[in-house]
Amino acid sequence: MTAVDGGVRPPAAAPPTPHPRLSLNQATIKHATLAEALDASVAAGLQSIGLWREPVAEVGLAEAVRLVASSGLRVSSLCRGGFFTAPESAERRAAMDENRRAIDETAALAAAGAEGSAAVLVLVAGGIPTGSTDLIGARLRVAEALTELAPYAADAGVQLAIEPLHPMYASDRAVVSTLEQALDLAAPFDAATVGVVVDTFHLWWDPAVLDQVARAGREGRIASYQVCDWATPLPEDVLLARHYPGEGVIDFAGFTRAVEAAGYRGDIEVELFHADIWAAPYADVVARTADSFDRVVAAHLRETAVAG
Amino acid sequence: MTAVDGGVRPPAAAPPTPHPRLSLNQATIKHATLAEALDASVAAGLQSIGLWREPVAEVGLAEAVRLVASSGLRVSSLCRGGFFTAPESAERRAAMDENRRAIDETAALAAAGAEGSAAVLVLVAGGIPTGSTDLIGARLRVAEALTELAPYAADAGVQLAIEPLHPMYASDRAVVSTLEQALDLAAPFDAATVGVVVDTFHLWWDPAVLDQVARAGREGRIASYQVCDWATPLPEDVLLARHYPGEGVIDFAGFTRAVEAAGYRGDIEVELFHADIWAAPYADVVARTADSFDRVVAAHLRETAVAG
Numbered sequence: 001m002t003a004v005d006g007g008v009r010p011p012a013a014a015p016p017t018p019h020p021r022l023s024l025n026q027a028t029i030k031h032a033t034l035a036e037a038l039d040a041s042v043a044a045g046l047q048s049i050g051l052w053r054e055p056v057a058e059v060g061l062a063e064a065v066r067l068v069a070s071s072g073l074r075v076s077s078l079c080r081g082g083f084f085t086a087p088e089s090a091e092r093r094a095a096m097d098e099n100r101r102a103i104d105e106t107a108a109l110a111a112a113g114a115e116g117s118a119a120v121l122v123l124v125a126g127g128i129p130t131g132s133t134d135l136i137g138a139r140l141r142v143a144e145a146l147t148e149l150a151p152y153a154a155d156a157g158v159q160l161a162i163e164p165l166h167p168m169y170a171s172d173r174a175v176v177s178t179l180e181q182a183l184d185l186a187a188p189f190d191a192a193t194v195g196v197v198v199d200t201f202h203l204w205w206d207p208a209v210l211d212q213v214a215r216a217g218r219e220g221r222i223a224s225y226q227v228c229d230w231a232t233p234l235p236e237d238v239l240l241a242r243h244y245p246g247e248g249v250i251d252f253a254g255f256t257r258a259v260e261a262a263g264y265r266g267d268i269e270v271e272l273f274h275a276d277i278w279a280a281p282y283a284d285v286v287a288r289t290a291d292s293f294d295r296v297v298a299a300h301l302r303e304t305a306v307a308g
Numbered sequence: 309m310t311a312v313d314g315g316v317r318p319p320a321a322a323p324p325t326p327h328p329r330l331s332l333n334q335a336t337i338k339h340a341t342l343a344e345a346l347d348a349s350v351a352a353g354l355q356s357i358g359l360w361r362e363p364v365a366e367v368g369l370a371e372a373v374r375l376v377a378s379s380g381l382r383v384s385s386l387c388r389g390g391f392f393t394a395p396e397s398a399e400r401r402a403a404m405d406e407n408r409r410a411i412d413e414t415a416a417l418a419a420a421g422a423e424g425s426a427a428v429l430v431l432v433a434g435g436i437p438t439g440s441t442d443l444i445g446a447r448l449r450v451a452e453a454l455t456e457l458a459p460y461a462a463d464a465g466v467q468l469a470i471e472p473l474h475p476m477y478a479s480d481r482a483v484v485s486t487l488e489q490a491l492d493l494a495a496p497f498d499a500a501t502v503g504v505v506v507d508t509f510h511l512w513w514d515p516a517v518l519d520q521v522a523r524a525g526r527e528g529r530i531a532s533y534q535v536c537d538w539a540t541p542l543p544e545d546v547l548l549a550r551h552y553p554g555e556g557v558i559d560f561a562g563f564t565r566a567v568e569a570a571g572y573r574g575d576i577e578v579e580l581f582h583a584d585i586w587a588a589p590y591a592d593v594v595a596r597t598a599d600s601f602d603r604v605v606a607a608h609l610r611e612t613a614v615a616g
Contacts, residue, residue, distance in 0.1 A: 127540075133560075167476070170513035177513050186514075205443070232480040248479075
């Protein structure tokens, strides 16, 4: 694989080297164990991976740290914390404890990853509590949760990354629906402690999104850039509606240039939730992810280096 | 039915008189002919109906005008024009001609309706043209279509009402997704010619919506207030996800008070797209619509009179 450096062409059958900033979000191969996901990423020539807590928990944090360190991969984020819209209660206290554990895991896994790893914990806010119609109250409790967790995250050197989710998930997954709202929630805190996730799937429809990407850049809050495509009709389970970049309606040129112009230089995750993709062999999914990223996203990146 | 005015209580079995500002959007009983929809509304004691073009076309405009006039009902709106995101082409010209016909129908039907009828044509913008990823271009063509149609609408005395649709429809139904965006599109035109629809189902999730409802009021652009509820999980066809007010997560108290405070005094439509509702007897649907409106929406209305 020295085509670029040494002029030796790889054999015709060899896949191209994936873009150095591409990170496979592990949810894209949901059924893989942590070891399998790391192996599939390394085998495909990827340099970075976005982790999820569940496969980490499966092997335990200590073993996960060992696996990540020996993979040589960067860690681009850990999914996910959040789900803290419940009113004050034992349930809310349990959610806060869970978030503190997630912060600890983020710090440990990022430290185990290769240089350039990001100690970023993705936060999905949670929906409106069952039986309630108090959306505004649920949002206030997100702000309160950030206030409670920010000092703990700061001590751990972890950046909390608020992820606005598509408004079709506002009732049951995330009462944070726009980038502007996420940035407003982050505003009271240091950018190193509270940032935002820019995910094309969730934000593409928003008439204000490019302005808000620029704002996020000015405020230094882009903690993660995630790409996947939107296509209709939506599947029966709207959680599983995510397509490879280039297979839907999203303008990745415009979006990616905006994120570049905003100064983001970190890894870029491909995070796909889709029944067909989850049913495919991991190696095929990783190869297709790298290929679609190369064609649709990489062409619009001016920078190839990941900020350390 | 003189319980309120004369103190005579209706028999126990009689349904209560529907709220005078309640309008049944005909889509709620989608399979009814125009005559059936008018009859069901009159039989239930409603004073107003929101019409759709298809059942009007079924009988022809002249007969529709006659039926509406003899019903004694107000007409609160006609659904719908729009679908004008295609680039310049024969297809776009055909869409423009269709919109002019819809404007003519709106004027005729509103004139046929009882005093207080509203010559309001609801506009659904249309999605991104097939194969395109140019959302911004599609939105520009909406602005251009309004520029083309506004003089025609003004001559006809019709108010075009831009309806922002939920962002889950942005790719295939409407590239107008927020009330702010609809108001920005309407801004170049007289409020009497271009207004907006405030539909709880489409807008409830938007963190900016109450501010934008107030703005819409200041700018005199609320052409229609439509109520229905959001609940998850979404059905397989997300177009059919609308529930009776009170059966989901929407805060109708806050929303309705905001629309009232913004000065809207017109009819309020209940527009439900739902397979189960469409399968039920019309009279049952109308009765349940009136009952849910009374319990969930009417309590938050300060005014009962419809502006003439």
